[in-house]
Amino acid sequence: MTPVDKLLDAIATACRVLTGLSLVILTVIFGWLVFGRYVLNATPTWVEQAALLLVMTIAFIGAAVGVHENAHLSVSVFRGLVPAPVRTAFVIVTDLAMAGFGGLMLVYGAKLTAFKWGSMIPLIQLPEGLRSLPLTIGGGLILLFSLAHLTRLALRRDLRRDTIE
Amino acid sequence: MGLLLLLGLFALCVAIGVPVAFALGIAAISAFAFEGLPLMIGFQRIISGINVFSLMAIPFFIFAGELMFHGGIAMRLVRFASAAVGAVRGGLGIVNVFSSMLFGGISGSAVADISALGSILVPVMKEKGYDADYAVNVTVTSSIAGIIIPPSHNMIIFAIAAGGGISISKLFLAGVVPGMLMCLCLAVAAYLVAVKRGYSAEAFPGWSALAFAFFGAIPGLLTAVIIVGGVLSGVFTVTESGAFGAIYAFLVTLLVYRSITWENFKIAVRQSVRTTSMVMILIACAGAFAYMLTFYRVPDKTVDLLTGLTDNPIMILLMINLALLVLGMIMDMAALILICTPIFLPVANSLGVDPYQFGMILLVNLGLGLCTPPVGSCLFVGCAVGKLPMEKAVRTIWPFYLAIFVALMLITFVPAISLTLPGLLDP
Amino acid sequence: AEWRGWNIHVEGYPNTVAMDKFAELVEEKTGGEISLQMFHGGTLGSQPDAIEQVRLGGLEIGNFNLGPIGPIAAEANVVSLPFIFKDVPHMFRVLNGEGGEMIAKGMEAKGLIPLAWYDAGARSFYNGAKPINAPEDVAGMKVRVMNNDLYSGMIAELGGNPSPMAFAEVYQALKTGVVDGAENNWPSYESTGHFEVAGYYSLSQHLIIPECVCINADAYNALSDEQKAAVKEAAMESAELQQQLWAEREATSRKMVEEAGVVTNEIADKGPFQEAMVPVYEAYLEANADLRPLVELIQATE
Ligand code: NA
Ligand code: NA
Numbered sequence: 001m002t003p004v005d006k007l008l009d010a011i012a013t014a015c016r017v018l019t020g021l022s023l024v025i026l027t028v029i030f031g032w033l034v035f036g037r038y039v040l041n042a043t044p045t046w047v048e049q050a051a052l053l054l055v056m057t058i059a060f061i062g063a064a065v066g067v068h069e070n071a072h073l074s075v076s077v078f079r080g081l082v083p084a085p086v087r088t089a090f091v092i093v094t095d096l097a098m099a100g101f102g103g104l105m106l107v108y109g110a111k112l113t114a115f116k117w118g119s120m121i122p123l124i125q126l127p128e129g130l131r132s133l134p135l136t137i138g139g140g141l142i143l144l145f146s147l148a149h150l151t152r153l154a155l156r157r158d159l160r161r162d163t164i165e
Numbered sequence: 166m167g168l169l170l171l172l173g174l175f176a177l178c179v180a181i182g183v184p185v186a187f188a189l190g191i192a193a194i195s196a197f198a199f200e201g202l203p204l205m206i207g208f209q210r211i212i213s214g215i216n217v218f219s220l221m222a223i224p225f226f227i228f229a230g231e232l233m234f235h236g237g238i239a240m241r242l243v244r245f246a247s248a249a250v251g252a253v254r255g256g257l258g259i260v261n262v263f264s265s266m267l268f269g270g271i272s273g274s275a276v277a278d279i280s281a282l283g284s285i286l287v288p289v290m291k292e293k294g295y296d297a298d299y300a301v302n303v304t305v306t307s308s309i310a311g312i313i314i315p316p317s318h319n320m321i322i323f324a325i326a327a328g329g330g331i332s333i334s335k336l337f338l339a340g341v342v343p344g345m346l347m348c349l350c351l352a353v354a355a356y357l358v359a360v361k362r363g364y365s366a367e368a369f370p371g372w373s374a375l376a377f378a379f380f381g382a383i384p385g386l387l388t389a390v391i392i393v394g395g396v397l398s399g400v401f402t403v404t405e406s407g408a409f410g411a412i413y414a415f416l417v418t419l420l421v422y423r424s425i426t427w428e429n430f431k432i433a434v435r436q437s438v439r440t441t442s443m444v445m446i447l448i449a450c451a452g453a454f455a456y457m458l459t460f461y462r463v464p465d466k467t468v469d470l471l472t473g474l475t476d477n478p479i480m481i482l483l484m485i486n487l488a489l490l491v492l493g494m495i496m497d498m499a500a501l502i503l504i505c506t507p508i509f510l511p512v513a514n515s516l517g518v519d520p521y522q523f524g525m526i527l528l529v530n531l532g533l534g535l536c537t538p539p540v541g542s543c544l545f546v547g548c549a550v551g552k553l554p555m556e557k558a559v560r561t562i563w564p565f566y567l568a569i570f571v572a573l574m575l576i577t578f579v580p581a582i583s584l585t586l587p588g589l590l591d592p
Numbered sequence: 593a594e595w596r597g598w599n600i601h602v603e604g605y606p607n608t609v610a611m612d613k614f615a616e617l618v619e620e621k622t623g624g625e626i627s628l629q630m631f632h633g634g635t636l637g638s639q640p641d642a643i644e645q646v647r648l649g650g651l652e653i654g655n656f657n658l659g660p661i662g663p664i665a666a667e668a669n670v671v672s673l674p675f676i677f678k679d680v681p682h683m684f685r686v687l688n689g690e691g692g693e694m695i696a697k698g699m700e701a702k703g704l705i706p707l708a709w710y711d712a713g714a715r716s717f718y719n720g721a722k723p724i725n726a727p728e729d730v731a732g733m734k735v736r737v738m739n740n741d742l743y744s745g746m747i748a749e750l751g752g753n754p755s756p757m758a759f760a761e762v763y764q765a766l767k768t769g770v771v772d773g774a775e776n777n778w779p780s781y782e783s784t785g786h787f788e789v790a791g792y793y794s795l796s797q798h799l800i801i802p803e804c805v806c807i808n809a810d811a812y813n814a815l816s817d818e819q820k821a822a823v824k825e826a827a828m829e830s831a832e833l834q835q836q837l838w839a840e841r842e843a844t845s846r847k848m849v850e851e852a853g854v855v856t857n858e859i860a861d862k863g864p865f866q867e868a869m870v871p872v873y874e875a876y877l878e879a880n881a882d883l884r885p886l887v888e889l890i891q892a893t894e
Pocket of ligand 2: 261307
């Protein structure tokens with residue numbers, strides 16, 4: 001493991017902690033919502049909007065970790081049918097496409113965030129721009145992880161592994 | 166031209182191995198650029214794809230399922246199923262189907278069902294002298310019951326793809342009978358194949374053992390009661406019931422069964438996040454893809470095309486079934502629900518097919534696709550759990566395909582199977 | 593030019609018919625220089641998303657309710673103040689005067705130009721338990737509201753429990769008592785089937801929120817003066833049609849639900865409701881001091 005690999009793994013771990021916490025918090029605030037409605041007779045009106053932000057975080061940051069772990073659903077039949085050099089080309093093009101898409105997520109996500117920062121999400125009074133922030137950060141991470149994979153491939157040290165327990 | 170780019174680029178990306186979610190996103194964003202639409206809107210569509218309140222139930226169902234698996238509820242459900250129906254010929258095959266009805270019913274995820282139940286049941290079946298291919302076949306095909314029996318996150322995805330207007334509670338109710346019907350067909354297939362192969366029955370453990378297993382399973386079974394019952398009685402909305410299911414599963418495994426450890430809890434959280442993010446990113450990118458399909462008026466054109474071809478509703482329904490089956494063989498479920506619903510639902514509507522019934526037809530078709538090569542995540546996971554090459558499993562799976570197909574045809578042509586229960590909900 | 597337009601309503605709805613008419617008139621009045629393709633039923637996204645799409649230029653035209661424009665253009669949020677309009681004609685008098693100009697200016701600064709105003713009727717409370725005649729009747733009730741601090745503030749000040757909830761969940765929630773009541777106009781109350789599960793409709797008319805035919809500012813400013821006039825004229829004519837169809841639709845919906853057994857009641861004295869809104873107005877004007885002139889203008893409009 002080079003220091004760079006260690007750094008990438010550390011980033012992925014931080015993301016896992018963030019998304020895991022988001023899931024637990026999400027569950028707890030819904031418990032609070034029902035408790036508020038029935039026991040306190042005061043429905044906490046912020047839960048809905050806060051929950052949407054948490055789900056965005058789980059989705060986009062979690063998706064980036066999925067890229068790091070190579071865990072996304074893909075169709076591998078055709079890769080298996082072609083000769084090895086073509087397969088390598090497929091892998092490279094895939095990584096380039098992912099990196100490009102991640103880059104676009106980063107750039108246009110940032111633009112959206114800036115565009116919407118001025119208006120507020122009703123009922124929680126946080127900037128609307130927060131909605132596109134997880135996509136922006138997730139895009140940046142996808143760019144990073146895809147480029148890292150390409151570099152490893154070029155150095156013939158593909159360390160990316162599927163970590164499904 | 167733009168439509169060709171959208172579909173062609175998507176197919177190309179999928180073929181070279183780009184994850185399906187990102188293939189949808191890349192094709193959609195390219196089409197946005199091609200049409201000169203602001204790319205910011207493309208990413209707005211991706212965000213809005215999951216900025217939907219009803220989707221919130223998905224992480225909860227997944228989390229509840231994972232907690233039930235890692236906290237030992239799944240195992241107790243199997244024990245109960247085994248005591249209840251194990252004494253029939255080929256008993257463990259039927260136990261497998263019955264367990265899926267109980268557990269898959271709760272988690273709503275076919276793959277979770279296989280990894281949870283398959284890893285418990287397949288080794289046991291092999292040990293008791295069942296062939297590996299039989300064990301895998303039953304496990305794989307029965308797992309799709311979880312998609313149809315409520316609650317089911319795939320139903321939520323369908324409701325969203327249908328563009329609101331569909332009540333998730335009614336959809337849940339619509340799934341009960343078709344799900345049980347499918348399990349019944351599969352149980353018959355499991356029985357017949359078992360008889361043909363001469364598998365023996367389990368000894369009936371006696372009424373007290375059955376009662377004991379039942380009491381052990383009650384807290385686990387209550388998870389389903391809480392989720393579905395909570396929704397139907399109106400204590401919770403669908404989303405809240407999912408959260409309560411997860412909280413309840415956690416408390417039961419922590420306090421009643423005392424079987425969940427900090428380590429298990431962390432694994433359950435991590436697996437839930439992983440599955441959730443994979444499903445969500447798919448829904449997100451499909452949002453942008455569906456926008457472009459609408460932009461090119463694909464749904465309208467499909468209606469015209471299909472209804473222009475023939476005006477026989479039976480033929481059109483069969484054609485839709487066939488298209489879904491073929492698509493289901495090469496692509497995964499959630500993506501197809503999101504892509505196909507806006508295209509085929511208007512066709513079905515124009516034929517007077519109820520959207521709730523259509524939902525069942527769609528889900529069973531795509532569920533069957535999960536069990537078929539070349540792309541079938543259930544088949545993949547099932548073979549991995551059973552340590553069996555895919556070719557071997559597929560060679561003897563046809564009686565089970567047939568069983569699902571029979572159920573599918575009944576669901577397609579007998580609306581009452583899907584619509585009677587939800588009809589009770591309306592005055 | 594080829595334009596695309598967004599509308600959330602289904603086929604046959606007054607707004608849908610009017611927007612189709614608008615598309616037809618635009619093409620006719622510009623001699624075919626501009627064509628407009630309408631996407632009905634919200635197929636291109638939710639209302640807030642579509643507003644954003646028009647602002648960004650992905651769509652040119654939208655038929656929007658001013659409610660969701662409020663968070664973007666503060667001037668437009670004024671119409672979401674409960675009881676700000678006396679009735680629908682009062683609302684149109686304001687919109688066709690200086691008040692309408694001020695709102696339009698605020699929207700224009702955000703890239704949206706309103707071409708004409710549509711009617712969306714008045715929203716009133718409904719529930720399954722009893723007629724509402726005074727704020728005390730709302731006390732303790734779980735009422736579903738749209739996502740806006742003004743609406744939840746309104747219910748809270750009446751002593752109720754504001755429960756924001758996705759629109760699609762409301763029917764089931766009313767039926768099973770997750771919420772006790774909700775609020776909407778006649779056509780929505782009828783078409784959603786909510787009248788089946790909440791049979792008391794009390795004419796509080798607390799919110800009278802207009803709709804607009806909006807155009808992307810850049811697309812509009814790129815037009816020649818004749819084209820601008822033609823587009824504007826087309827929008828005004830479609831608005832006349834919409835208002836007429838809306839009135840008919842309101843009457844039909846009301847008749848239909850009343851025949852189905854819904855109990856409707858006029859509220860003899862809305863004074864106590866309006867008095868209860870004083871804190872809502874105060875908090876709002878404290879946070880938006882620059883909008884005080886607009887609020888006072890509306891209140892002063894006869
Ligand atoms: Na299920
Ligand atoms: Na099974």
